[in-house]
Amino acid sequence: MLHIPGVLSREQVADMRRRLDESQWVDGRATVGTQGAKVKQNRQLPETSPLGLELGQIILTALAGNPLFFSAALPLRTIPPLFNCYAGGEHYGAHIDGSMRRIPATGQWVRTDVSSTLFLCDPDEYDGGELIVTDQYGEHEVKLPAGDLILYPSTSIHRVEPVTRGARICSFFWTQSMVRDDMRRSMLLELDQNIQSLRARLGDCPEMVGLTGHYHNLLRQWSEV
Ligand SMILES: O=C(O)CCC(=O)C(=O)O
Ligand SMILES: [Fe+2]
Structure with missing residues (x-):
């Protein structure tokens, strides 16, 4: 919720x-x-x-x-x-x-x-x-x-x-x-929010690029459009 x-x-x-x-x-x-x-x-x-x-x-x-x-x-x-x-x-x-x-x-x-x-x-x-x-x-x-x-x-x-x-x-x-499963959808939200607040603190370091890539690769795996 x-x-x-x-x-x-x-x-x-x-x-x-x-x-x-x-x-x-x-x-x-x-x-x-x-x-x-x-x-x-x-x-x-x-x-x-x-x-x-x-x-x-x-x-x-x-x-x-x-x-x-x-x-x-x-x-x-x-x-x-x-x-x-x-x-x-x-x-x-x-x-x-x-x-x-x-x-x-x-x-x-x-x-x-x-x-x-x-x-x-x-x-x-x-x-x-x-x-x-x-x-x-x-x-x-x-x-x-x-x-x-x-x-x-x-x-x-x-x-x-x-x-x-x-x-x-x-x-x-x-x-x-785009993501039917409640659990997957809430995991993606949590990941996205953590990445956003880390990015605000640390900027776009290589790890941030990696984590953002990970978010999008998960979304690519789990989405249906
Ligand atoms: O009024 C609401 O907050 C919900 C209405 C509702 O549950 C519905 O129409 O199915
Ligand atoms: Fe309802």
């Missing part, structure tokens, strides 16, 4: 919120399979909403310029971001995201390797609404400032706690990674 701060600026968030506050939400069960539908109680923008598609494009552009998202997700394809809203006790019970999704406009398949939630509300605007992600080490509770993103492996079971005050508005989406 990785917290990526400041994916959107405060101005971008404020602009999105203004436009989302005037939009028409529909039952969130529209985009989920039968198992998820039983535990999902929230609202979303329709997948074909022109507003959603426009705001989603702003998010994809921001992600394309975010080195940490690139390094962590090693993205091949991301579905057009969706938008959800929880209020008045709405929640999403424990579930696993479907493994394959289609991009509506093109019909292209995307394997969901990495899930993202991009917060468009600040934590003090609502009570509850924590995203709880379970992994082998236990449960992780996530509630981030507006503009920040949490990235987590789509292989994990997760839920959103009931929102008991105010409204929680987020964007959420899935990415197919």
Whole structure:
């Protein structure tokens, strides 16, 4: 799991919120399979909403310029971001995201390797609404400032706690990674981050060239595009 701060600026968030506050939400069960539908109680923008598609494009552009998202997700394809809203006790019970999704406009398949939630509300605007992600080490509770993103492996079971005050508005989406395996992807991120911080301290000595080569040779071995 990785917290990526400041994916959107405060101005971008404020602009999105203004436009989302005037939009028409529909039952969130529209985009989920039968198992998820039983535990999902929230609202979303329709997948074909022109507003959603426009705001989603702003998010994809921001992600394309975010080195940490690139390094962590090693993205091949991301579905057009969706938008959800929880209020008045709405929640999403424990579930696993479907493994394959289609991009509506093109019909292209995307394997969901990495899930993202991009917060468009600040934590003090609502009570509850924590995203709880379970992994082998236990449960992780996530509630981030507006503009920040949490990235987590789509292989994990997760839920959103009931929102008991105010409204929680987020964007959420899935990415197919060039590296399918969660463990390999997190090893590459760790290696990349260590190389970057060593390079900042020591510059490009021969060992740094060797380590960078090693990173790229591993990525070459493990990636599928
Ligand atoms: O709202 C969230 O943070 C996550 C939503 C979710 O898990 C889903 O739509 O599959
Ligand atoms: Fe989910």
